[in-house]
Amino acid sequence: MNYELEHLLALEAESIHVMREVAAEFERPVLLFSGGKDSIVMLHLAIKAFWPARSPFPLMHIDTGHNFDEVYEYRDRVVAEHGLRLVVASVQESIDAGRVVEQTGPRASRNQLQTTTLLDAIEHHGFDAAFGGARRDEERARAKERFYSFRDDFGQWDPKNQRPELWSLYNGRHHRGEHIRVFPLSNWTELDIWQYIEAENIDVPSIYYAHERDVFARDGMWLAVTRFVTVADDEEVERRKVRFRTVGDASCTGAVESDASDVSAVIAEVASTRITERGATRADDRASEAAMEDRKREGYF
């Protein structure tokens, strides 16, 4: 008898184990759902982990108001299909309440503002564990994350003083007001995510597949023309065949030129690409050498 476990099954088992631990040991866990492929796979695992019972985690979407229409449509469809509870925490409301100040100018983005909205919502709802879809292969600060990442009263991450994490024994203990970020996809790569989407036949928003779109070049990326960006006079709008490798705000998420119109074509593309997904498509990571580490310390995803 052969007792080798295929790598996707091993990754799936590890993620399911973590999700069941959280369900057993926390009072108010929540699953952070952006409508991006990683949070979609995470939700799929949360459903598998508890089948035939219902997944015990509500979803929370930190809504900048600047997402792609296809992503909002996808979110609402999935929530209705699985009868899930959805909490929407709105960056617009944080702005209206004076908690954060909207950036101005042609490159304004709500990316950084999300942290305040996220932390306020975690506190408001009393969530003690928040699942995030971050993967260690995405970015070098994320490569340092634990599965259970402790956050203090202020939601902050202290990367130099992380709890040791051994075997499959997870320490979720915390005081009132503190919480744990849980990253069940820590060991998945972009390619694993796509292979799993194919193997499990998981539906993702259409913008992940190649389509014709009006775009313009900025900072070496193709940004989509949407109501959330201002095209400068010297920027030229072109119609190109593109797809999105990551899904964040329309204002800072770039598209890549691609002919990959189905999942197997995307897998072939991801397997041969020479640029990381965040490097190719995320202006928010380019602010500095340690852009992600700095944001994560403050409580970002």
Place this chain on the structure above:
Amino acid sequence: MELLRFATAGSVDDGKSTLIGRLLHDSKSIFEDQLSAVEDASERMGLGETNLALLTDGLRAEREQGITIDVAYRYFATPKRKFIIADTPGHIQYTRNMVTGASTADLAIVLLDARKGVIEQSRRHAFIASLLRIPHLVVAVNKMDLVDYSEDRFNEIVEEFRGFAAKLDIGDLTFIPLSALRGDNVVARSGNTPWYEGTSLLHHLETVHISSDRNLIDARFPVQFVLRPHTDEHHDYRGYAGTVAGGVLKPGDDVVALPSGFTSRVARIDSMDGPLDEAFAPMAVTVLLEDELDVGRGDMLCRPHNQPTVSQDVDAMVCWLSETGALAPGAKFALKHTTRSTRALVKDLQYRLDVNTLHRDEANGTLELNEIGRVRLRTTQPLFFDEYRRNRETGSFILIDEVSNNTVAAGMILGESQ
């Protein structure tokens, strides 16, 4: 494709980053934007050449100090296997982070410099790998180019290392002469070492047999969560969700539930993909029994004729991980073992082990940060355990400080206290 998790231990000076960089590079897992970012940073820092350590040293403090502080995980694949590298710090000050990275590894690579041979640090790394029962240890004798690819020098190092390793419990020990910088014996066998009859490092990583490293003999199923859907379709469904921690479970198997001792039979092994013919470690499944038993989180299913030790008195090796305070007899902690949480009292610290010399110091009354020793514990509830050397899942535990909530010790069970 199978997944192999391996840990690397060593310092920049041993060429650890160069080795990881080469494995990633030659498997096309370094991306152009990562490489150019590292090149830019190396230039800004005034380094003569591209420093591949900047790829894995992901924290600002690490880049500033030029050392690895915490574990970083890196991923690559070849057509044969997927790999997860836990890149762990080599310095004694960060032993606890090495322990973290090593706890789930199938294989460890201990790097040493062919010019320096076996130094204190290499002995410490080998000891930690053996303490954590990493099934396969590779001693990568690096910088062979700087000793003219000398067979004699290599053999000398092998002999010295074997002498030390004889005192340790190491299952599978492999020596590979290589030059990470020049690429000798990393991906392909090198013409510079015609006397070397083994395989390249990558070939070894691709082919080392790991599926039998997991315990496939002693069926152990710690119950994690009870699934009761209460829906019309699944009205009487009562499933025990958990991750198989050892052995193989099949429908029809007789099982006993601990601690109650009630017996039943496996009615079905479930997953959302449909019922399964069998489940083995580390599959996450749902077990249904033929009888209605009172079984909940923290209980364990096993076979009636192959049960773990059930006891409140445990002898274990522990590694103290906390900067604040020390482990001393009389201290009490929260303890997590499989899916069971209880409290533990340190009854006795039998000795502290010098990780460099393996000398047992019985006079020392406490364990400080990064120190390893043998303790006797008494728990408030019985644990269902196997010796760590027999099963890493059912033989390991962590201690948690009940005030700070920090994880303060990693424990490896030796057996029931006599």
